[in-house]
Amino acid sequence: xxxxxxxxxxxxxxxxxxxxxxLSAGFLWGKYKERRRFGRRLEEYDxxxxxxxRDNFPEFNLNNFRLGTHYFLRNNDPTAARQLIFIGEQNxxxxxxxxxxxxxxxxxxxKYNGKKIADDTSEYLENFARLVRLIGKSFPNLxxxxxxxxxxxxxxxxxxxENNVTxxxxxxxxxxxxxxxxxxQLLHEEKLNxxxxxxxxxxxxxxxxxxxxxxxxVGAVCxxxxxxxxxxxxxxxxxxxxxxxxxxxRTDMQLDENILSRDEYAKAxxxxxxxxxxx
Numbered sequence: 561x562x563x564x565x566x567x568x569x570x571x572x573x574x575x576x577x578x579x580x581x582x583l584s585a586g587f588l589w590g591k592y593k594e595r596r597r598f599g600r601r602l603e604e605y606d607x608x609x610x611x612x613x614r615d616n617f618p619e620f621n622l623n624n625f626r627l628g629t630h631y632f633l634r635n636n637d638p639t640a641a642r643q644l645i646f647i648g649e650q651n652x653x654x655x656x657x658x659x660x661x662x663x664x665x666x667x668x669x670x671k672y673n674g675k676k677i678a679d680d681t682s683e684y685l686e687n688f689a690r691l692v693r694l695i696g697k698s699f700p701n702l703x704x705x706x707x708x709x710x711x712x713x714x715x716x717x718x719x720x721x722e723n724n725v726t727x728x729x730x731x732x733x734x735x736x737x738x739x740x741x742x743x744x745q746l747l748h749e750e751k752l753n754x755x756x757x758x759x760x761x762x763x764x765x766x767x768x769x770x771x772x773x774x775x776x777x778v779g780a781v782c783x784x785x786x787x788x789x790x791x792x793x794x795x796x797x798x799x800x801x802x803x804x805x806x807x808x809x810r811t812d813m814q815l816d817e818n819i820l821s822r823d824e825y826a827k828a829x830x831x832x833x834x835x836x837x838x839x
Contacts, residue, residue: 566794581807599639600648607631610742618742620651625783626661638672639774645674646681646775650714650738681712681772685779689720690772692781696722701807703786703794711738711779724765725786741769743776755787762787 566621602608607627625648630640637795645668648654657665669673696706700723708720715733730731744751751767765783770779794804818825824832 584687589683599637599641601655602628602640602643605631605640609644611649618739618746620647622656624651625651626664627659629661629665633664633668633671641672642674642677643775645669645672646677646712646778649674649678652712652715678712681775681778682710684772685710685719685770688779688781688784692720693722699723699808703789704781705784705786707782709737709780709782710736710776711777714738725789726784737767738777738829739779741767741780745769745777748753756784760788813837 597824599780605628606623609621609623609625609628611621625644628640629648632644653665654662685708692706692708702723703725705721705723705725707718707722709717710719711717711734714737716731717734717737718728718730719730721728721730741751749771754765756763756765764787765785766783768781769777770781772778772839790804794800820828
C-alpha cells in the first residue's frame with residue numbers, strides 16, 4: 561500500500577507539473593500570436609525616429625525614419641508601422657524625403673491605411689473639441705483664448721479656437737509644438753503657467769498635451785491670457801473692470817443643484833457667502 565501511495569503521489573505531482581508546462585506554453589503561444597497580430601511598439605526597434613541630441617533633447621531623425629519605412633514594407637507590424645506613419649506626418653516628412661523615398665513612404669502609407677490614422681485621431685479629439693468650445697463660450701470677450709491643436713497634421717493643426725486674442729485662424733499650423741512637448745515629457749515637466757513676450761505683447765499661457773498610448777502626443781489644449789489687456793485696459797479703468805467682472809460672472813440660466821460638500825452646504829444655509837468667508 562505504501563508503494564501504491566507513493567505511485568499516486570508521483571503521478572499527481574507529474575500531472576501538476578505537466579499541466580503547468582502546458583499552461584505556460586499556452587500563455588506564451590497566446591502572447592506570441594497577440595504580438596504577431598498587433599505587433600510591437602515602435603520604441604522597441606533600433607530605428608525609432610527620435611534620437612537624443614547633444615543637449616539631451618529629442619529630435620526627429622530622418623535616416624531612422626527611412627530605415628523604418630523600408631523595414632515595415634518588408635516585415636508586417638501594424639502597431640509600430642502606424643506609429644511610424646503618425647510621427648512622419650507630425651514632422652511633415654513628405655517635404656523632407658527625396659522623390660524616390662517619397663514613393664516608398666506612399667507605399668507604406670497605403671499598406672497600413674495611413675489616412676485612417678488621422679481620421680481616428682480626429683474622432684478621438686472630438687470630445688476635447690467640445691470641451692474647448694464650451695469652456696471658451698463660458699468666458700467670452702475676457703482676453704482668455706482657448707484652443708485645440710490636432711497634432712496628427714501639424715501644418716493645419718488648429719482645429720478649435722475660442723475668444724481669439726492671438727489673431728490666428730482655424731487650420732493654421734504649429735511649428736515646434738510637437739518637439740517641445742516631447743522635451744517636456746522627457747524632463748517630466750508640465751507646460752503650465754508660463755509667460756510669453758512677443759514684441760510689445762505679453763501672455764500668460766498653459767499648454768496641456770493630449771496623449772494616446774498608441775501614438776504618444778496627438779493633440780494639445782492651449783490657454784492664452786492677454787496679460788496686457790488685463791493689466792493695462794481692464795485694471796486701470798473702473799468701468800472696464802466692472803464690465804469685465806459682470807461678463808465673467810454672467811450666466812445664461814439658473815438651476816437648482818447642490819455642488820457643495822455637506823459641511824459647506826450647511827454653512828451656506830447659515831450665511832457663508834464664499835470659500836474664504838470665515839463665517
